[in-house]
Amino acid sequence: MIASISLSDIIVSVIGALGAVAAAIIQHWISKRPPPTASGAQPSSLTVTRRRYLVAWRLVAALSLVVAVLAAMQVYQGLTRQPVTVEIRTPTENEPVDGQRYGGLEATVNSVPPGFEITIVVYDTNSHRYNPSDKLCDLQRANHLKCTDIYLGKDGTLTKAQNFVIEIVGITADAKKDFEAYNRTAVEQKYPGLVTLPAGVLIIGERGVVRRS
Incomplete structure (x- = not known):
């Protein structure tokens, strides 16, 4: 909500x-x-x-x-206006994930306010920083939401398991521009992450996962 x-x-x-x-x-x-x-x-x-x-x-x-x-x-x-509600199907809470890439999140989202698009932000519980996805989620019929190619942290193998929070967020046009500006230089800067989320970002739902390797 x-x-x-x-x-x-x-x-x-x-x-x-x-x-x-x-x-x-x-x-x-x-x-x-x-x-x-x-x-x-x-x-x-x-x-x-x-x-x-x-x-x-x-x-x-x-x-x-x-x-x-x-x-x-x-x-x-x-x-x-009806409050935004979300039911996350996958991943399950604290689901173990092998490797950096998670195949995708699926959920049902209702009553998204006008002027908002949906994307994913990954919160790193170690660095306490946010990494926004460079793709929008696909809101299909019957309010079925699919968000593919979610990246948990950086490349390489972890020495120990690490917790991440996958956040489903609604973003305004201005917030979308802020995310795009970050992602244009994120690769060269080795994905430093955002300390705070910009204005125009509304957290709709979240799910914790554990990257094991």
């Missing part, structure tokens, strides 16, 4: 609503004030200036209200 409500949407919605209320109060206050008098000023010029202030504040109130409504719609969609 992943969170589908953005804190930024809530903040923008509240600020927009407060801005709309404040602007409406100010323009109402301006409209109710008695016309100002100033030596040498023509009443008509004062009236025009006052009208301009009213129009400006009405525009501010309208724009703030639009922002608040759009953000509130995002929050509502997040509250009413």
Whole structure:
């Protein structure tokens, strides 16, 4: 399950609503004030200036209200959207794996939010770093997910068994670009891994495995 409500949407919605209320109060206050008098000023010029202030504040109130409504719609969609669920078929929990390459993960995933694509990130429990796959998973009919060619750690033979966590993640377009940028230089840099996952990555599910060799 992943969170589908953005804190930024809530903040923008509240600020927009407060801005709309404040602007409406100010323009109402301006409209109710008695016309100002100033030596040498023509009443008509004062009236025009006052009208301009009213129009400006009405525009501010309208724009703030639009922002608040759009953000509130995002929050509502997040509250009413079905949570993402995943049932991982393979691998099983702490399944032993021989060698670096694992043949593939299969799962059933439901209610993936719009704008997200699914891929795999492997978490190294020794280095505490993340290695994103350079391929997207294949979401087939009946929400059947297949992720092939998952690599656990680096080339070579291990001297002792090592634990890895295969994470199924949803990524936005920006997160996808971050993963692609990492993978372009990962081979030359011997797969250093990411210390943290970039913004726009949502962990949908995970499964631990043990690489034995």
